[in-house]
Amino acid sequence: MLKNKHILVTGATSGIGYATACDLLDAGAQVIAVGRSQPRLAELSARSEGRAKTLAFDLTRFAEYRETFAGLPALDGVVCSAGIADSNPLRFFSLEKYQRLIDINQTAPIALVAELARAGKLRGGTSIVLLASILGTRMGRPGAAAYATSKAALTGFAKVAALELAGKLVRVNCLLPGMVDTELAAGQTEVSQEARQADMQRYPLGKRYAKVEEVVAAIRFLLSSESSFMTGQELVMDGGFCLP
Ligand SMILES: NC(=O)c1ccc[n+]([C@@H]2O[C@H](COP(=O)([O-])OP(=O)(O)OC[C@H]3O[C@@H](n4cnc5c(N)ncnc54)[C@H](OP(=O)(O)O)[C@@H]3O)[C@@H](O)[C@H]2O)c1
Structure with missing residues (x-):
């Protein structure tokens, strides 16, 4: 279903983004992989059979967006x-x-x-998936003021962008995972292994964090035409963690 589709993935050098880029390549998609880690970008290139374009780019260089993304083909997914x-x-x-x-x-x-909308890079039918989190809209956590704020903001943005881009049949949705087993989660050095195991017990479905491949499956669903009438939505994926 995603074969030959052009899909841009940011954070493609690690965790969920890397697994998504690999999954899309396996599905026959043309992937534009954005990240800073050159070795990881090279790995993606090597396994892509020519279907990965890599962009080593720091996404905080806002002044360079226009120039950096100008050469992209029209996209089917972001x-x-x-x-x-x-x-x-x-x-x-x-x-x-x-x-x-x-x-x-x-x-x-x-x-x-x-920028992609301005530059006419979003085809009719394009699906945009924003990685948000249950933090911010569904729950809080001490110490996560900036993170929770940033993720809640994405859910607000998705609703506005969904309305602004609906006329072009572009969809914008957020995925809200709970904790996922990735480098980002494991690298939280202030959390001991014992605390991590105890935290997992709070997830009703299986007493564990989400597997990366489960998150990738949800991203694939949101990218595909299987979700063709969904836009501006928040798809929570937390093993029941936030259920009252
Ligand atoms: N893991 C979880 O438990 C969890 C739960 C809920 C939501 N999420 C969200 O899911 C997304 C992916 O998480 P993850 O666990 O896969 O994270 P991760 O493994 O730490 O990967 C983060 C990615 O962001 C890229 N990145 C960071 N700063 C960048 C910059 N200035 N410019 C360009 N790229 C930059 C990194 O690439 P380089 O280092 O190569 O630049 C890396 O590819 C995040 O938005 C996270 O908030 C994660």
């Missing part, structure tokens, strides 16, 4: 997965750290979608 996490309790609030996270998690996907 997955915004690039993101960073935070752990900054309010008493240690740093405007610099806050702004950095907001730039990557919130401003970059919004600026990217705006």
